[in-house]
Amino acid sequence: xxxxxxxxxxxxxxxxxxxxxxxxxxxxxxxxxxxxxxxxxxxxxxxxxxxxxxxxxxxxxxxxxxxxxxxxxxxxxxxxxxxxxxxxxxxxxxxxxxxxxxxxxxxxxxxxxxxxxxxxxxxxxxxxxxxxxxxxxxxxxxxxxxxxxxxxxx
Numbered sequence: 001x002x003x004x005x006x007x008x009x010x011x012x013x014x015x016x017x018x019x020x021x022x023x024x025x026x027x028x029x030x031x032x033x034x035x036x037x038x039x040x041x042x043x044x045x046x047x048x049x050x051x052x053x054x055x056x057x058x059x060x061x062x063x064x065x066x067x068x069x070x071x072x073x074x075x076x077x078x079x080x081x082x083x084x085x086x087x088x089x090x091x092x093x094x095x096x097x098x099x100x101x102x103x104x105x106x107x108x109x110x111x112x113x114x115x116x117x118x119x120x121x122x123x124x125x126x127x128x129x130x131x132x133x134x135x136x137x138x139x140x141x142x143x144x145x146x147x148x149x150x151x152x153x154x
Contacts, residue, residue, distance in 0.1 A: 012028065013028065014026055014027065014028040015027045015028070016035075020043075020044070021042065022036055022037035022041065022042045022043035022044070023035070023036040023037070023043055023044055023046060023047075024036075024050075033047065034046045034047035035047050035048060035049065035050055035053055036048075036049065037049050051088060051093070051102075054103075054138075055084050055086050055103075055106065057134050058084060058106065058108070058132075058134045058135060058138060058145075059082045059084050059108075060134075061132045061133065061134035061135060062082050062108060062110065062128065062132060062134075062135065063080065063082055065127075065128055065131050065132040066080070066082075066110065066124070066128050066132075067080065068131075069123075069124050069127035069128055069131060070114070070116075070124050072127075073120050073123055073124055073127075074120075075114050075115075075116045075120060075121075075124065076114065077112040077113065077114045077151075078112060078113040078114065078154055079111070079112050079113050080110075080111070080112035081110075081111050081112065082108055082109070082110050082111075083108070083109045083111075084106055084107070084108055084109075085106070085107045085109075086103055086105075086106045086107075087103065087104050087105045087106070088102060088103055089101070089102050089103075089104060100142065101141060101142040101143060103138070103141075103143045104142075104143065104144065105143065105144045105145075105146065106138070106143060106144070106145045106146070107145075107146045107147075107148065108145060108146070108147045108148070109148045109150065110147060110148065110149050110150070110151075111149075111150040111151070112150075112151055112152075113151065113152050113153065113154040114151055114153075114154070115153060115154060116151065121149065121151060125147065125149060128147075
């Protein structure tokens with residue numbers, strides 16, 4: 001019996017429709033997402049802003065990959081959560097000057113409960129850094145991502 005090998009490179013197909021100068025509706029698969037600016041910036045506040053969407057993607061990827069690498073190491077988190085605090089240099093989006101690193105620093109506070117020893121938790125932290133594609137892209141841009149882990153015993 002032949003083994004089916006999963007594809008290692010896939011292609012995403014997303015379509016963005018400009019609803020206004022501040023709102024974009026994005027479609028992919030069978031999912032629709034609205035990216036919008038807050039009222040104060042001329043939007044309708046129907047969704048996350050583009051920059052908030054980037055940070056939300058980092059939170060989502062940290063959750064997915066963090067849970068996967070934990071499970072691969074026999075650890076099952078309970079009450080797992082991530083809070084992001086991002087420093088955003090807005091001079092670029094305000095068209096005052098070009099900014100090479102718009103997000104100089106992001107602090108992720110990763111909390112939860114798990115029956116895990118220190119060595120295994122360190123491996124999970126290392127593997128998260130190796131395998132989260134969103135964090136790799138953001139770090140590659142020059143942003144410092146600091147992780148604060150607060151994992152307690154259940």
